Amino acid sequence: MNDIGGPHVDVSNLSVIFGKGRKRTAVVKKARFHIARGQAYGLIGESGCGKSTILRALAGLIPHYQGSFIFDGQPMTGARDKAFFRRVQMVFQDPYASLHPRKQVYKVLAESLAIHDMDRREERIRDVLAAVGLGPNFMYRYPHELSGGQRQRVAIARALIIEPEVLLLDEPTSALDVSVQAEILNLLKTLRRERNLTYLMVSHDLAVVAHICERVGVMHKGIILEELTADDLRQSRARDSYTQDFLQASVEAVAHNHDKDMQ
Template identity: 70%
Template structure:
């Protein structure tokens, strides 16, 4: 297949509720991600960006439109082969880790589900890959800092060797000083492992740091697509996007 179509979302529409209370939260959204690329969805809370991510992850199967992944159309229901290649990292690393499970157990579970061998070696390797180490195997989430918990959450997603990572505001629950460390880790992992990323965030600086292109969302629609350079330079065509960019530009560092 052409790597220009590794991820291809066309006309995605998502509604919640029934009858007179049914409302559209995502409206006719389309975007593509090349293999090894990173694409961002930016917008204020409630614009529908995380809803799209959950639909692609298989957490919400009630959507219309087409989702093609690696040349194949993905149905609303997913099997184990899909989940072995597509993993998600959630916003809150404490809520996404079982509080009474050791790190070793958190990382062992997906390996067993997907039939991997050499479990202990894989755990040690992935802990090193996320900047921790084997000594973290026997800790509980409450014994870790926020940044360490998010590194474990990333390790859990990585350990079954996916090709597509869905990143739901992966740094927004962290201190500013830790955010940069996690973003640089994600950037390094993508380069080393040839991963493809879809990231959602309300933070333009985060998206501009990780993604080559981004869709600006409002009220469930993508208003326009921009490159990371466009974002940094404030080049926008839609009025809403210009206002959104102007409010955030001071936080976006120039690319070195």
């Protein structure tokens, strides 16, 4: 589908302020970006730069923000309703914390279908598990019986089962081993292509966003300093001095980790 009539996700002058008086802190300052339907946009930066706060504000987990969030042509104001979550789902960083430890996979997935009053539940559960690379034998397992990668596949299945249009991805691979990270990233890439999903991904890892996203906003102290293409990232092309330093530090960290692995 083409993005006729404007972006799928359009954010303008988004600011998030915590505290009052002398404790007042602007965590996000006038963030601006847009994402066309079926595209993937990344927010990257050091811990505490405000990137996850943007994700949580858009998801309605932080209700008090300033600025504009227009989703598919409709301004979003106040609390998010069930209709919004039918179309926009979030995948969190830690798959173990985001899954109920005493609920089998079937129950976790069935709850989402029940909330949105969707039919053919067992069929949908089987289909979505297959889509994320898990067989039907995983339906009756508990989270502690799954590996980290399998838990994250279940978390992605939970987001996908109600057939949303947009996934908000909060560091979806950072809690996983490097070998498993690649599998999950390739899965996300395939799912996006097959289902024409729109992604907003937050990460501190250059390689992760360059693998998934066409465009990336580089954040520092609550501000999106500049926007780069995935190719700019790979070639370390940046105008802002902080971005240049950040890219260089990331390249050096990757080289250092590679050298340690070879020893």
